[in-house]
Amino acid sequence: MSPGFEPFASADSLIAASPNSYVVFDSQFNIAWLNDAYARVTMREKAELIGRNLFEAFPVDPQSDSYRQLSGSLHRVLDSGERDEIALIHYPIENPDGTMQSRYWSATHSPLRDASGTVVHILQHTVDVTELQELRTLRDNAGLVSRARAVERSSDEMREQLARMRTMVEQAPGFVAIVAGEHHRFELANAAYRRLVGERELLGKTVAEAMPEVIDQGFVDVLDGVFRSGEPFVGKAVQVRLNNEAGDAEEDRYLDFIYQPITGPDGKVGAIFVQGYDVTDEVRADEQQRILINELNHRVKNTLAIVKGLAMQSFRAVAEGERAYKVFNQRLDALAAAHSLLTERKWEAARLFEVVGRALRATAGARIDHCTVHGEDSELGPQTAVALAMLIHELATNAIKYGALSVEAGAVEIATSIDRSGSEALLRLVWQEQGGPPVAVPAHTGFGTKLIRRGIANHRSADATLEFAAGGVICTIVAAVR
Amino acid sequence: MSEAIFNQRRVLVLEDEPIIAMLVEQMLEDAGALVDGHATLASAEAAIDRFRPDLAVLDVNIHNETSYALAARLADLRVPVIFATGYGIGAHPEAFAQIPTVSKPYDISEIAAALEQAISANSA
Numbered sequence: 001m002s003p004g005f006e007p008f009a010s011a012d013s014l015i016a017a018s019p020n021s022y023v024v025f026d027s028q029f030n031i032a033w034l035n036d037a038y039a040r041v042t043m044r045e046k047a048e049l050i051g052r053n054l055f056e057a058f059p060v061d062p063q064s065d066s067y068r069q070l071s072g073s074l075h076r077v078l079d080s081g082e083r084d085e086i087a088l089i090h091y092p093i094e095n096p097d098g099t100m101q102s103r104y105w106s107a108t109h110s111p112l113r114d115a116s117g118t119v120v121h122i123l124q125h126t127v128d129v130t131e132l133q134e135l136r137t138l139r140d141n142a143g144l145v146s147r148a149r150a151v152e153r154s155s156d157e158m159r160e161q162l163a164r165m166r167t168m169v170e171q172a173p174g175f176v177a178i179v180a181g182e183h184h185r186f187e188l189a190n191a192a193y194r195r196l197v198g199e200r201e202l203l204g205k206t207v208a209e210a211m212p213e214v215i216d217q218g219f220v221d222v223l224d225g226v227f228r229s230g231e232p233f234v235g236k237a238v239q240v241r242l243n244n245e246a247g248d249a250e251e252d253r254y255l256d257f258i259y260q261p262i263t264g265p266d267g268k269v270g271a272i273f274v275q276g277y278d279v280t281d282e283v284r285a286d287e288q289q290r291i292l293i294n295e296l297n298h299r300v301k302n303t304l305a306i307v308k309g310l311a312m313q314s315f316r317a318v319a320e321g322e323r324a325y326k327v328f329n330q331r332l333d334a335l336a337a338a339h340s341l342l343t344e345r346k347w348e349a350a351r352l353f354e355v356v357g358r359a360l361r362a363t364a365g366a367r368i369d370h371c372t373v374h375g376e377d378s379e380l381g382p383q384t385a386v387a388l389a390m391l392i393h394e395l396a397t398n399a400i401k402y403g404a405l406s407v408e409a410g411a412v413e414i415a416t417s418i419d420r421s422g423s424e425a426l427l428r429l430v431w432q433e434q435g436g437p438p439v440a441v442p443a444h445t446g447f448g449t450k451l452i453r454r455g456i457a458n459h460r461s462a463d464a465t466l467e468f469a470a471g472g473v474i475c476t477i478v479a480a481v482r
Numbered sequence: 483m484s485e486a487i488f489n490q491r492r493v494l495v496l497e498d499e500p501i502i503a504m505l506v507e508q509m510l511e512d513a514g515a516l517v518d519g520h521a522t523l524a525s526a527e528a529a530i531d532r533f534r535p536d537l538a539v540l541d542v543n544i545h546n547e548t549s550y551a552l553a554a555r556l557a558d559l560r561v562p563v564i565f566a567t568g569y570g571i572g573a574h575p576e577a578f579a580q581i582p583t584v585s586k587p588y589d590i591s592e593i594a595a596a597l598e599q600a601i602s603a604n605s606a
Contacts, residue, residue, distance in 0.1 A: 294569060301568040302499065305587035309505030329589070336587050 024112065025122045029054045029074055032121060041128050043096055058093055066091045069152070070107075077109045077122050084109045088129065088148040104133035175278070178262070179207055180271035184223045186210060187271065196253065196278060198244045213243050213250065223272060226259045230269050233259040235276070237283050254283040297343045304336050330363060331393065337362045338389035342382050349379040352388075352416060352427065359392035367405045371396075375416035378427065381482035387456040388429075388479070391464075394448035395431050395475055403473050404436035410472075411435050418481065425481040426461060433472030441468045455479065485594050487601070489514035494535035496526045496552070497566070498544045502586070506539060506566070509590040527552055535561055537597055542567040542574075550578055557581075562600035564593065 015022055021038035023031060031049045039046045042058070049057055060066045066089060073084045086107045092100045106129050112121035169176055175193035179186055186202040194202065202210050208220055217240060226233050237254045244251055257276025264270040308329060315325035337358045341350045353373055360368050380388065396405065396412075404410030411434050419426040433439075442449065455464025456479035467474040493515045497503035500521070507517045518533045520526035523544050529535075538556050540549040542565050549565075554577075556563045565574070565583040574581065580603065582596035 298568040301586040302502070305502045305505070305568070306499060308587045309501035309503075312505050312508055313501070332587065333589060340585060 021126050021128075023124045023126070025054055025074065025124065027078060027120060027122075029122075031057060038126070041126070042093055058091070060091065073107070073109050074122060077111050078119055081111050081113075081119050083111065087152060088133070102130070103128060104130045173277075175257075175274070175276055177202070177274040178271050179223065179274065182224075182227055183208070184220070184227070184272065192278075193274075197242055211242070213241060217241060223259060226261050226272055227269050230261045230263065232261060235259075237279055252280075253278055254280045293346060300339065301336070301343075304332065304339070308332055327397075330397065331390070333362050334359055334389055334393035335386070338386045341389075342385060347382050349381065350385040351377055352380050353377045355380060355385045355389050356392055356414060356416075356429075359389040360396055363393045363396040364400060364405060367400065370405055370410060371412045371414065373414045373416070375414075376418045377416070378418050378425070378481055380427070381480075384427070384456060384458060384479055384481060387458070388427075388477070391452055391456070391477060392431075394451050395473075398448055399433055399436070399473070402437070402442075403439070404433035407436055409435045422461070424459060426459065427477070427479050427481050429477045431473070431475040431477075433474070436472050439468050439470055439473060485513040485590055487594060487598060488537075490516065491536045492516045492518070492533060494526060494529060494533060494538040494540075494556075494561075495519040496523070496538070496540045496544060496549055497521065498541060502541075506588075506593070509593070510539075513590055513594070523547055523549060523552060527555070530555065530559070537561065537600070538563045539593060539597075540565055542569065550575065553578060553581060560604060562597060562604045564596040564600050566593075 016035045018035060019037055021041045022035045023038045024033040026032045030051060030053050032051075034046060034049055036046075039049070042049075044057070055062075055067070055071075069086055069089045070091065073086050076082075076084045086105070086109075089105050089107065090102070091105055092102050095101050105126050107124055107126040110123045110125070111119040112123055114120045169188070170190045172190055172192065175190065175196050177186060177189040177193045184207040186205055186207070189197075189202045194200075197211060200210060207223060208215055211219075214220065219240065222233055225231075235255060235257045237256060239252055239254055241250050241252050243249070255276050256279050257274065260273040260275070261269040262271045262273050311325060311328050311332070315321035315328065338350075338355060341354060341358055356373055357368075360371050364371060399405040399410075399412055404412050413432045413434065415430045415432070417428045419428060445453075449466065452466050452475060453464055455477055456462055459478075459480035461478060462480060463476075463478045465476045467476075488510055491514075493510050495503065495506055495510070495517055497506060497519065498521045503519050503521065507519045510517045515537075518529055518535065520529060521544075526540075526549075535556075538553075538561055540553055540563060542548055542550075553563045553565070563581055565578075565581055566586060566588060567583060568586040574583070582599040582603075584592045584596050
């Protein structure tokens with residue numbers, strides 16, 4: 001230590017003695033402290049300012065730009081906790097003689113925090129730039145003022161736009177969040193997101209801290225993957241179990257969402273944008289509908305079984321009933337087979353080859369080996385599928401009784417094609433028997449033949465022809481596919 | 483498949499819909515089986531010791547309960563079991579997924595085929 005060194009006792013005295021003017025306001029903008037320079041520049045006594053509200057000590061019209069600028073800056077410091085600057089403010093003050101003096105200032109407002117980090121005071125560093133301003137005014141007739149004002153106006157507009165954007169994101173119907181860094185720390189979470197997770201504290205916490213229950217469900221792993229790879233992740237109706245607001249119960253939700261990586265200027269992923277919708281109601285409604293369709297199918301199948309039972313009891317009670325029962329029972333089985341097929345396809349569509357194959361198997365049994373199906377396969381609408389199954393059943397029944405399937409050497413060839421030239425696709429199916437006994441035109445037409453001749457009348461071009469050709473029966477069916 | 487497998491076999495039938503029960507019992511009797519039909523789980527359960535079935539055909543849903551527990555007990559006694567259901571095939575819980583199932587309405591050949599499958603699974 002140099003001899004004669006004088007240690008500096010208090011930093012406070014430094015700012016108190018500074019030629020720059022400083023003043024401290026509390027959060028109500030009451031003057032809590034000021035230095036000599038501030039008293040000098042405002043032409044007041046220290047004692048008369050301490051404890052007074054800023055806007056009482058230096059009154060201006062609350063509608064004026066002066067008020068708006070100063071009050072706005074101070075509020076921003078309180079709201080954001082960050083420093084705010086006023087490049088240029090016109091703020092007149094009172095002379096000791098009571099007249100008003102026009103003054104221009106430049107000011108910086110810095111937040112002062114208490115031990116807990118709350119902004120309790122604001123330090124204003126203000127510079128009287130009136131002379132400079134007057135010189136400039138002389139020089140360029142307020143050019144600087146207008147420029148400075150333009151800059152302030154445009155930053156005001158940006159602030160407003162930002163505020164509008166924030167409001168839009170906040171009120172968006174879908175949930176939105178931004179999680180930053182490799183630990184996925186919440187930077188933003190809108191109202192829908194906060195609602196989804198039971199209104200818990202999110203900002204500043206990592207996903208794992210804020211929502212520990214999702215770790216084991218693999219969501220943090222997925223975020224890790226997106227952060228590492230830079231590849232977005234899209235989830236459809238993904239089940240997630242979330243704690244409720246009180247944290248005492250869990251609830252399953254179903255979400256459609258995307259984890260979109262946000263890359264910085266360096267090309268690296270800095271954060272992940274989370275956006276999506278709660279589709280729980282839709283998923284539950286689908287489930288409800290599935291249960292209803294299942295129940296309906298069950299009822300229909302049960303009813304068909306009951307009809308079979310009734311038929312057995314009824315036909316057996318009458319003389320010669322056994323044969324009639326067999327015919328009826330087989331028709332019912334053909335109907336049931338088509339119904340089963342449609343049930344398995346949720347009544348949306350059935351494959352043509354499968355409809356034909358099942359009807360043949362139900363009717364022809366082992367003689368299905370004598371049948372070949374070739375041509376174009378296609379989806380069939382439910383009504384077409386049921387009608388076609390019944391027709392195939394009748395054709396096969398006739399073939400077993402009188403036609404190609406009644407003898408070992410006989411065969412049935414079924415050829416299909418789809419005509420897509422019109423507005424509606426048309427199915428063309430040709431049933432051709434070969435190698436059976438000589439065909440004779442039947443003396444009378446039974447139910448089966450009548451049904452076949454009616455065809456599947458679901459289109460103006462729909463048609464069915466039944467030909468008792470000498471070499472074997474030929475049946476041609478044309479019908480709309482759907 | 484052959485309906486001859488039913489000849490002189492003791493078949494326990496559980497079905498709560500009377501007309502369907504009559505149909506399946508009739509079909510089985512026509513195929514030569516000795517049938518003991520029941521409409522409730524309790525009565526079918528009680529019949530196991532008395533009737534000593536060789537085979538069992540169980541409806542899955544019986545008065546809003548399921549016959550899974552009964553099927554498990556029969557399986558423990560190494561009695562081949564098949565399910566008859568109006569619901570889709572493959573809707574069983576995992577433990578019962580291997581049990582052959584016929585979908586209503588069924589005929590005797592389908593029941594015979596399923597029971598043959600159950601018998602061969604049982605002796606495997």
